[in-house]
Amino acid sequence: MYLDALKNEIEMYADYGIKEEVETIYFGGGTPSLLKSQSIVDILHDLKKTFSIRADAEITIEVNPGTVKEEKLRSYREAGINRISIGVQSFDDGDLKFLTRIHSVEQAIQTIQIARSCGFENLSLDMIYALPSQSLVTWQKNLDRAISFNPEHISAYGLTIEDETPLGRLVKQNEIIPVQLDNEAAMYELTMECLQKRGYEHYEVSNFSKPGFKSKHNCNYWNHSNYLGLGPSAHSFWGNKRWWNHANIAIYCKMLQSDSFPIAGSEVLGNEQLLEEAIMLGLRMGEIDFRRVELRFGGDYYKETEPILQNLVSSRLITLENHVLKLTDKGFLLCDEIAKRLIAKVTP
Amino acid sequence: MEHIRNFCIIAHIDHGKSTIADRLLERTGTLTEREMKFNQVLDDMELEQERGITIKLHAIQMKYKAKDNKNYTLNLIDTPGHVDFSYEVSRSLAACEGAILVVDASQGVEAQTISNLYLAIDAGLEIIPVVNKIDLPSAMVEQVKHQIMDLIGCKEEDIILTSAKMKIGVDEILEAVVKRISPPAGNPDAPLKALIFDSIFDGYRGSVVYIRVFQGTLKEKDRIKFFATDKLFDAEEVGILEMQRMRTKELSAGDVGYLIPGAKELHDTKVGDTITNADNPAEGPLPGYKEAKPMVFAGLYPVNADNFAELRDSLEKLRMNDASLIFEPESSVALGFGFRAGFLGLLHMEIVQERLEREYEQELITTVPNVEYRVLKRDTEIVLVDNPAFMPSLGDIEHVEEPFIKAQIITPTEYIGNIMKLCTDRRGVYKNTTYLDPTRADLRYELPLSEIIFDFYDKLKSTSRGYASLDYEFLEYRESDLVKLDILLNGESVDALSTIVHRDKAFEWGKKLCAKLRKLIPRQMFEVVIQAAIGSKVIARDTISAMRKNVIAKCYGGDITRKRKLLEKQKEGKRRMKQVGRVEIPQEAFLAVLSMKE
Numbered sequence: 018m019y020l021d022a023l024k025n026e027i028e029m030y031a032d033y034g035i036k037e038e039v040e041t042i043y044f045g046g047g048t049p050s051l052l053k054s055q056s057i058v059d060i061l062h063d064l065k066k067t068f069s070i071r072a073d074a075e076i077t078i079e080v081n082p083g084t085v086k087e088e089k090l091r092s093y094r095e096a097g098i099n100r101i102s103i104g105v106q107s108f109d110d111g112d113l114k115f116l117t118r119i120h121s122v123e124q125a126i127q128t129i130q131i132a133r134s135c136g137f138e139n140l141s142l143d144m145i146y147a148l149p150s151q152s153l154v155t156w157q158k159n160l161d162r163a164i165s166f167n168p169e170h171i172s173a174y175g176l177t178i179e180d181e182t183p184l185g186r187l188v189k190q191n192e193i194i195p196v197q198l199d200n201e202a203a204m205y206e207l208t209m210e211c212l213q214k215r216g217y218e219h220y221e222v223s224n225f226s227k228p229g230f231k232s233k234h235n236c237n238y239w240n241h242s243n244y245l246g247l248g249p250s251a252h253s254f255w256g257n258k259r260w261w262n263h264a265n266i267a268i269y270c271k272m273l274q275s276d277s278f279p280i281a282g283s284e285v286l287g288n289e290q291l292l293e294e295a296i297m298l299g300l301r302m303g304e305i306d307f308r309r310v311e312l313r314f315g316g317d318y319y320k321e322t323e324p325i326l327q328n329l330v331s332s333r334l335i336t337l338e339n340h341v342l343k344l345t346d347k348g349f350l351l352c353d354e355i356a357k358r359l360i361a362k363v364t365p
Numbered sequence: 366m367e368h369i370r371n372f373c374i375i376a377h378i379d380h381g382k383s384t385i386a387d388r389l390l391e392r393t394g395t396l397t398e399r400e401m402k403f404n405q406v407l408d409d410m411e412l413e414q415e416r417g418i419t420i421k422l423h424a425i426q427m428k429y430k431a432k433d434n435k436n437y438t439l440n441l442i443d444t445p446g447h448v449d450f451s452y453e454v455s456r457s458l459a460a461c462e463g464a465i466l467v468v469d470a471s472q473g474v475e476a477q478t479i480s481n482l483y484l485a486i487d488a489g490l491e492i493i494p495v496v497n498k499i500d501l502p503s504a505m506v507e508q509v510k511h512q513i514m515d516l517i518g519c520k521e522e523d524i525i526l527t528s529a530k531m532k533i534g535v536d537e538i539l540e541a542v543v544k545r546i547s548p549p550a551g552n553p554d555a556p557l558k559a560l561i562f563d564s565i566f567d568g569y570r571g572s573v574v575y576i577r578v579f580q581g582t583l584k585e586k587d588r589i590k591f592f593a594t595d596k597l598f599d600a601e602e603v604g605i606l607e608m609q610r611m612r613t614k615e616l617s618a619g620d621v622g623y624l625i626p627g628a629k630e631l632h633d634t635k636v637g638d639t640i641t642n643a644d645n646p647a648e649g650p651l652p653g654y655k656e657a658k659p660m661v662f663a664g665l666y667p668v669n670a671d672n673f674a675e676l677r678d679s680l681e682k683l684r685m686n687d688a689s690l691i692f693e694p695e696s697s698v699a700l701g702f703g704f705r706a707g708f709l710g711l712l713h714m715e716i717v718q719e720r721l722e723r724e725y726e727q728e729l730i731t732t733v734p735n736v737e738y739r740v741l742k743r744d745t746e747i748v749l750v751d752n753p754a755f756m757p758s759l760g761d762i763e764h765v766e767e768p769f770i771k772a773q774i775i776t777p778t779e780y781i782g783n784i785m786k787l788c789t790d791r792r793g794v795y796k797n798t799t800y801l802d803p804t805r806a807d808l809r810y811e812l813p814l815s816e817i818i819f820d821f822y823d824k825l826k827s828t829s830r831g832y833a834s835l836d837y838e839f840l841e842y843r844e845s846d847l848v849k850l851d852i853l854l855n856g857e858s859v860d861a862l863s864t865i866v867h868r869d870k871a872f873e874w875g876k877k878l879c880a881k882l883r884k885l886i887p888r889q890m891f892e893v894v895i896q897a898a899i900g901s902k903v904i905a906r907d908t909i910s911a912m913r914k915n916v917i918a919k920c921y922g923g924d925i926t927r928k929r930k931l932l933e934k935q936k937e938g939k940r941r942m943k944q945v946g947r948v949e950i951p952q953e954a955f956l957a958v959l960s961m962k963e
Contacts, residue, residue: 351890
């Protein structure tokens with residue numbers, strides 16, 4: 018039933034005559050690899066009927082180890098998927114248990130190897146640090162292990178503990194002692210240093226890639242490019258408008274059954290909000306070219322923020338050259354703090 | 366005039382002054398039980414209700430048929446019960462011929478009982494002693510009676526026992542008022558002399574003054590003159606004060622009532638001033654007028670710099686009905702543009718602050734309050750310093766003088782030791798101790814005002830388990846070894862955090878202040894060094910280490926809106942921060958000194 022609804026959602030866009038060529042497709046959020054491979058093939062087929070998709074489009078699927086066998090990955094490849102993002106998380110079974118993952122280290126390794134043997138030449142591994150039992154040494158080992166598979170892309174996320182989650186409750190009850198902020202910072206620094214040394218470019222807070230292998234799809238989020246999100250809870254952005262689908266799958270299906278878009282909410286972004294996002298997202302990508310920001314939004318933002326920028330330079334958080342701000346590793350650590358200040362300055 | 370009695374009720378805070386007033390109003394039919402929305406009708410200001418004290422003065426007229434079958438007009442004049450307002454109390458007392466002295470049977474004589482009593486005796490008033498709350502299980506009626514007899518030298522039978530709550534003794538009070546207090550004297554045909562004992566501001570009519578006529582007659586349309594301000598007005602409206610203003614068009618010698626002179630500001634109609642007839646003036650004013658003098662000063666700054674003009678308007682409006690408030694613009698490197706305001710005392714400051722916030726919806730940063738110093742410079746110039754930031758530099762100062770007060774502390778004898786220690790810590794000079802009875806002592810100290818405007822009162826209360834009471838009055842300026850203590854953040858001085866302290870206390874003070882600021886200033890993107898310095902000499906130091914990490918891990922398509930909104934919210938917080946050099950300082954830090962625990 019869900020797949021019918023999704024099919025319907027795709028087809029509803031046909032009437033809107035979207036002319037733009039699709040550059041990227043991303044199957045993600047949840048575990049799309051749980052679906053039968055035929056379903057993925059069908060969805061891709063529907064997409065091709067409705068949209069014009071570039072021959073060299075980046076088509077990614079998120080895969081969790083333990084949910085795929087060789088056969089499935091092979092059929093993904095045949096259907097045109099050319100990038101695989103594997104949710105490895107850790108090469109330590111204890112860590113995986115803590116994260117309540119269903120897979121083992123063994124299975125993760127197998128998944129990587131199968132993906133390679135099926136001909137995937139663009140592989141991304143998701144890794145996680147700042148786990149309560151982790152030390153700088155064990156994280157370093159984990160990273161080395163990930164690098165040893167020579168993936169084209171690595172996403173390394175610091176564990177975020179939200180209050181209203183099982184993990185958050187355990188922390189509240191003192192069952193788990195989270196990693197000290199200073200240690201977490203040290204692990205992040207280690208990540209940046211280690212991956213850059215091994216030839217990975219740090220192109221977003223948590224994302225690293227070999228040259229030419231940035232996630233084009235994710236970069237589109239961060240560059241305010243247009244994208245359509247399909248499925249429950251999916252977010253879309255077009256021009257200056259953002260909207261998102263109902264998260265509840267029953268509501269999502271029901272609305273599509275009666276041929277209405279399953280939209281739960283939307284916002285039209287004013288110039289000010291777009292500017293705020295451009296600064297916030299630019300910083301997350303480690304670079305703000307003020308001439309381009311000024312061209313796009315028409316203000317003297319460089320001049321307005323220069324005193325702050327000079328302070329940041331003297332604190333070695335950024336470098337400045339020809340009106341281009343670049344975050345240093347130390348700057349990445351304080352990305353949100355810097356964003357707060359710049360945004361407070363450029364918008365009233 | 367034979368049948369008029371003008372009187373007031375004096376008491377220590379919470380001894381039952383307002384409840385007794387209520388009973389008198391009820392018994393004389395001035396208002397019925399049902400009309401009393403609250404049980405303390407004279408306290409009609411929201412703030413007063415909350416604090417259980419009377420701030421603003423009022424007066425009310427009652428009709429009473431006495432046991433001698435004659436009808437009397439009783440004017441009850443209310444008095445404020447806090448030490449900040451002792452001048453106002455003295456002016457209210459001056460409008461009366463008698464005073465009811467109320468003492469709580471379970472508490473006994475307290476500091477304000479005595480200070481108010483002395484003011485009443487100075488004013489030559491007949492005193493009617495009343496022991497209230499005799500129904501309480503903890504009442505010590507006999508003991509309190511003896512305290513009172515020792516204090517005013519009256520006979521035991523002069524003391525009336527009441528329970529305002531239980532409505533016991535109300536008739537006795539009314540009869541005593543009629544029998545013991547003398548009627549007012551004064552010739553209604555002499556040139557007019559009327560005392561202003563209070564004034565309020567009416568948004569439509571301007572200043573409304575409450576007056577007691579001592580001689581002559583005041584009629585509407587009379588051309589009148591105010592002695593102190595030397596201003597001329599026309600008497601627009603004249604009347605008496607019942608539950609509302611009741612226009613009578615005329616007031617004569619002995620009467621208490623109100624006058625609307627058409628004055629736009631309260632400053633034209635000062636409490637304690639004398640009104641006379643401009644066409645037939647009295648030879649001089651009534652004695653006792655004083656200019657209300659601010660004792661405590663603080664900076665008032667808008668949280669948001671854009672609201673400076675709005676704050677100025679609010680202060681101006683507030684000043685229209687608070688003649689004791691003074692202010693002038695000032696600026697601070699740390700806080701931007703604001704005002705230096707002068708207050709009668711700490712309570713007055715708190716009231717102004719709260720009214721600005723509640724009635725005028727101003728968001729304020731109030732700096733640490735200070736007294737006014739007198740600085741004699743080497744070049745023999747004398748400067749008054751009401752803002753520590755403007756203290757002349759060390760090398761230019763010959764010496765500094767600070768205001769001292771005479772303090773009277775009434776306490777159960779077991780706390781004498783604690784209190785003497787507290788006073789010594791606060792640089793107090795011991796004068797003497799007298800005993801009201803074997804269990805209660807009256808301690809006299811001379812103390813620097815600066816030492817009591819912080820948390821002296823709270824300390825006094827906690828060290829005596831709430832039993833000690835305090836009253837004080839200004840004594841004189843005295844030379845002290847005072848220094849200006851500056852706070853530096855990464856080498857830059859924060860003017861709004863400068864304080865003036867005694868040299869002997871500077872080291873410890875500086876250390877504590879640095880430690881406190883370390884807790885109040887959030888981590889920044891760089892290390893912050895906090896220093897306390899006298900002149901160029903650093904006497905204390907602390908550091909706030911740099912913030913290490915603040916970045917969320919994931920921000921994909923579905924996270925962007927939420928993340929942007931979070932940043933928008935945080936940027937408001939950023940704007941409220943004040944900046945010195947690169948260091949951002951939250952508002953609480955400017956009150957760090959006030960929240961320092963000893």
